[in-house]
Amino acid sequence: MADRPQGDANLGDNRPKLSLHVPEPKFRPGDAVDFSHIQVPKAGAQPRPDETTKPEDMLDFAHGLIRVLGEDNKAHGAWDPKLDPETLRTMLGHMAMTRAFDERMFRGQRQGKTSFYMKCTGEEATSVSASMALAADDMVFPSYRQQGILIQRGYPMIEMINQIYSNRGDKLKGRQLPIMYSSKEHSFFTISGNLATQTPQAVGWAMASAIKGDSRIAATWVGEGSTAEGDFHSACLFATVYNAPVILNVVNNQWAISSFSGFAGAERATFAARGVGYGIASLRVDGNDPLACYAAEQWAANRARANAGPTLIEFFSYRAEGHSTSDDPSGYRSAQERDEWPLGDPVMRLKNHLIEIGEWDEERQEKMDLEAAEYVKKTTKEAEENGILGHGLHHPFRTMFEDVFEELPWHLKEQAEQAIRERETKFPEGLPNGGKGA
Amino acid sequence: MTELKDMAASESEAPAERRLNMIEAINDALDVTMGRDENIVIMGEDVGYFGGVFRCTAGLQQKYGKTRVFDTPISECGIIAAAVGMGAYGLRPVPEIQFADYIYPGLDQLISEAARLRYRSAAEYIAPITVRSPFGGGIFGGQTHSQSPEAIFAHVSGLKTVIPATPYDAKGLLISAIEDNDPVIFFEPKRIYNGPFSGYYDKPVEPWKRFDASVVPEGHYKIPLGKARYATEGDELTILAYGTMVHVVEAVCREKGVEADIVDLRTIVPVDIETIEESVKKTGRCLIVHEATRTAGFGAELSALVTERCFYHLEAPVERVTGFDTPYPHSLEWAYFPGPIRIGEALDKILSE
Numbered sequence: 001m002a003d004r005p006q007g008d009a010n011l012g013d014n015r016p017k018l019s020l021h022v023p024e025p026k027f028r029p030g031d032a033v034d035f036s037h038i039q040v041p042k043a044g045a046q047p048r049p050d051e052t053t054k055p056e057d058m059l060d061f062a063h064g065l066i067r068v069l070g071e072d073n074k075a076h077g078a079w080d081p082k083l084d085p086e087t088l089r090t091m092l093g094h095m096a097m098t099r100a101f102d103e104r105m106f107r108g109q110r111q112g113k114t115s116f117y118m119k120c121t122g123e124e125a126t127s128v129s130a131s132m133a134l135a136a137d138d139m140v141f142p143s144y145r146q147q148g149i150l151i152q153r154g155y156p157m158i159e160m161i162n163q164i165y166s167n168r169g170d171k172l173k174g175r176q177l178p179i180m181y182s183s184k185e186h187s188f189f190t191i192s193g194n195l196a197t198q199t200p201q202a203v204g205w206a207m208a209s210a211i212k213g214d215s216r217i218a219a220t221w222v223g224e225g226s227t228a229e230g231d232f233h234s235a236c237l238f239a240t241v242y243n244a245p246v247i248l249n250v251v252n253n254q255w256a257i258s259s260f261s262g263f264a265g266a267e268r269a270t271f272a273a274r275g276v277g278y279g280i281a282s283l284r285v286d287g288n289d290p291l292a293c294y295a296a297e298q299w300a301a302n303r304a305r306a307n308a309g310p311t312l313i314e315f316f317s318y319r320a321e322g323h324s325t326s327d328d329p330s331g332y333r334s335a336q337e338r339d340e341w342p343l344g345d346p347v348m349r350l351k352n353h354l355i356e357i358g359e360w361d362e363e364r365q366e367k368m369d370l371e372a373a374e375y376v377k378k379t380t381k382e383a384e385e386n387g388i389l390g391h392g393l394h395h396p397f398r399t400m401f402e403d404v405f406e407e408l409p410w411h412l413k414e415q416a417e418q419a420i421r422e423r424e425t426k427f428p429e430g431l432p433n434g435g436k437g438a
Numbered sequence: 439m440t441e442l443k444d445m446a447a448s449e450s451e452a453p454a455e456r457r458l459n460m461i462e463a464i465n466d467a468l469d470v471t472m473g474r475d476e477n478i479v480i481m482g483e484d485v486g487y488f489g490g491v492f493r494c495t496a497g498l499q500q501k502y503g504k505t506r507v508f509d510t511p512i513s514e515c516g517i518i519a520a521a522v523g524m525g526a527y528g529l530r531p532v533p534e535i536q537f538a539d540y541i542y543p544g545l546d547q548l549i550s551e552a553a554r555l556r557y558r559s560a561a562e563y564i565a566p567i568t569v570r571s572p573f574g575g576g577i578f579g580g581q582t583h584s585q586s587p588e589a590i591f592a593h594v595s596g597l598k599t600v601i602p603a604t605p606y607d608a609k610g611l612l613i614s615a616i617e618d619n620d621p622v623i624f625f626e627p628k629r630i631y632n633g634p635f636s637g638y639y640d641k642p643v644e645p646w647k648r649f650d651a652s653v654v655p656e657g658h659y660k661i662p663l664g665k666a667r668y669a670t671e672g673d674e675l676t677i678l679a680y681g682t683m684v685h686v687v688e689a690v691c692r693e694k695g696v697e698a699d700i701v702d703l704r705t706i707v708p709v710d711i712e713t714i715e716e717s718v719k720k721t722g723r724c725l726i727v728h729e730a731t732r733t734a735g736f737g738a739e740l741s742a743l744v745t746e747r748c749f750y751h752l753e754a755p756v757e758r759v760t761g762f763d764t765p766y767p768h769s770l771e772w773a774y775f776p777g778p779i780r781i782g783e784a785l786d787k788i789l790s791e
Contacts, residue, residue, distance in 0.1 A: 019505075020505045022486075022504040022505060022508045022509075023509075024504070028487070115578035115579075115580075115768070116578070116580075166768050166769035167769070170769070174767060174768055174769025174770060175580075175581070175765065175767045175768055175769075175770075176580055176581065176768055177579065177580030177581070177582060177583070177768055178768075180580070192582070193580065193581065193582035193583075194539070194540065194542075194582055195512055195540075196512075225511075225512045226512055228511030228512040228513040228516065229512060229513055229514075229515075229543060230513065230515050230516075230543060231543070256483075256512055257483070257484050257488075257491065258484045258487065258488035258509070259483060259484055259509045259511075259512070263509050263510065263511050263512075264511055264512070265511070326491075327491075331488060332487055332488045389578070389768075389769060390578075390769075394769040394770060395769065395770070397770065397773050399770075400762065400764055400767050400770045400773060400774060401762065401764055404763065404764050404765070411732070411733065411763060412762075412763055412764070415732070415762045415763060415764075418762075418780065419762065419773050419774075421783075422773070422777075422779040422780055422783075423773065425779050425783075426779055
């Protein structure tokens with residue numbers, strides 16, 4: 001390589017000096033927020049391609065933004081799913097319930113009833129509306145912010161709260177961090193807590209369904225930040241290689257704890273565009289527009305069911321609250337962002353739409369919110385009878401050793417005896433608060 | 439510069455007393471090394487502007503700029519792989535993995551790449567990287583924020599694994615790790631970031647500042663990797679521990695009036711076999727305590743070493759106290775944790791033989 005200059009920056013060769021780009025969000029705490037750089041196309045402007053369209057013939061959908069609800073609170077264009085008012089009210093009800101639930105559980109954590117909680121405020125449509133477009137037995141592989149799916153699928157709220165409190169009523173036996181639900185009965189996969197691991201698993205489930213000639217499809221949800229994990233790329237590749245009947249939902253809520261979406265690649269391309277390179281049909285959707293969320297998910301479900309392959313959907317949204325109860329976003333982003341967010345609030349938008357079409361009013365909304373709050377409160381009280389975290393009313397010690405394997409091997413039997421002996425040493429009179437112990 | 443010179447130099451410059459918790463001590467180690475060596479870069483999830491979810495990198499981006507301290511995509515594989523590449527260039531990266539429980543997507547890059555770069559290239563390329571990561575339980579973190587995976591790394595040829603137990607040690611060990619030319623896994627026991635832990639979870643945390651081990655000199659000093667310390671000295675038995683468990687066993691011994699050599703290993707690979715042998719040959723009894731699961735845990739290695747090398751000095755079988763062989767449970771966290779009762783039972787057993 002004698003014709004090549006020496007590659008040592010200190011030798012003073014005349015090649016230009018390189019510099020590293022490190023992304024920086026537009027706004028930090030205290031900054032005035034201006035979102036005018038975000039392109040918000042008119043509602044109804046996008047055509048709706050046939051569900052069997054080839055990915056290369058619909059590239060624009062990875063860069064645009066599918067919107068149905070306009071500034072006039074009316075539904076517009078080909079993506080309008082034309083849902084009847086009763087269905088719209090049901091959707092609104094699930095979203096309002098999700099929000100009321102989040103409020104109460106967040107407060108519960110602050111009151112010391114549990115260790116941890118995560119809200120989905122502002123993102124309700126990405127789970128509730130999308131889930132409504134699926135069949136109840138389609139398998140979902142959610143991340144940790146899709147409580148709206150469980151509420152939509154009618155999972156008993158008391159089970160959710162028991163899980164959050166890790167109490168003796170928790171059917172996951174107090175093993176998992178709060179909100180890491182699981183309900184096979186509701187075709188809801190056990191939430192991992194590790195990031196993006198569920199996405200290739202959803203593809204595998206969908207492949208299995210296709211292998212078996214089943215009619216059920218799979219859908220997974222992942223945050224935009226987590227698409228950085230290799231698992232997400234494996235998901236895309238397996239999905240396209242096997243034309244799997246799966247929907248890859250990317251909820252782009254702009255923030256991954258303190259890292260803005262630029263650290264997942266948003267400065268260069270949309271998240272929907274990730275699908276394009278893999279040959280996956282890709283839609284970019286206004287995630288705060290419940291009708292658009294429903295319509296896109298329905299399109300993808302139709303496509304999967306028609307054996308026409310996977311879809312990647314980017315729901316463009318905003319994480320209105322902190323990442324979790326362990327996070328304080330005022331340390332890294334401007335508080336104005338939430339107010340200035342150009343796509344509004346999904347609950348308000350659907351409410352205003354229903355009012356606009358004469359199927360709803362403020363009084364009914366107020367009554368519904370009140371009833372939702374009352375229901376959550378009542379259910380919380382019921383759940384509290386099963387105990388709250390750290391107050392003795394947990395599952396018996398031996399359950400800690402169950403389900404490591406199908407059968408208890410000798411060493412876990414020994415360790416279980418050890419745990420029970422320790423409990424008897426610590427609480428010779430039995431567990432406090434009437435707990436049953438072992 | 440030799441380590442001795444470094445230590446002597448910084449000791450003479452150090453003001454009388456400055457007390458830091460473990461987070462501040464780690465931050466200080468990063469600051470001191472970055473100030474001395476422009477090739478040190480820090481990267482990880484939320485480590486830049488925000489300064490890390492545990493605040494260990496607070497203020498460093500502001501001080502050293504965005505190309506030396508920066509946030510990364512949520513890709514542990516990418517973080518570690520990029521660090522390997524930067525190391526190949528000649529930088530000295532200090533990546534952070536937000537929780538040890540999240541390190542597994544980076545395992546191929548650590549085990550097959552970082553750990554073997556020197557070997558497979560006959561030392562043409564090295565991986566002088568230090569992967570910092572909070573580990574261990576006791577904060578109600580459930581199965582994804584509580585694990586102690588040190589034995590996985592101890593099993594890999596080519597990786598050093600370091601676990602500090604005090605702010606003073608955290609700083610000195612981290613500086614050694616960063617300046618070491620081999621890849622180092624630096625596990626920070628997050629339960630004791632703010633104060634040592636007695637094992638009694640219902641008692642408030644006593645802040646580090648009340649303990650002498652929080653006196654952290656300014657400037658540069660090193661604690662050599664592979665050198666243990668006696669946390670306490672006594673003749674009745676030897677207790678081998680590291681991280682959080684050093685403090686738990688200390689509290690239990692104090693409570694039970696047991697005079698033990700508590701050996702804080704500080705580094706598990708390379709482990710300080712001389713100190714272990716010295717102590718066990720003196721006391722004739724050995725208890726090993728770690729929070730990680732028992733089967734094939736690092737305690738098994740320690741037990742084998744003690745049995746192989748000190749068998750004829752032993753007056754009782756070597757005992758292990760560990761976490762149970764289950765995932766870390768949420769609600770039963772304290773039933774899982776190897777606390778005072780489990781340790782006390784083992785002490786009674788080993789001392790009665």
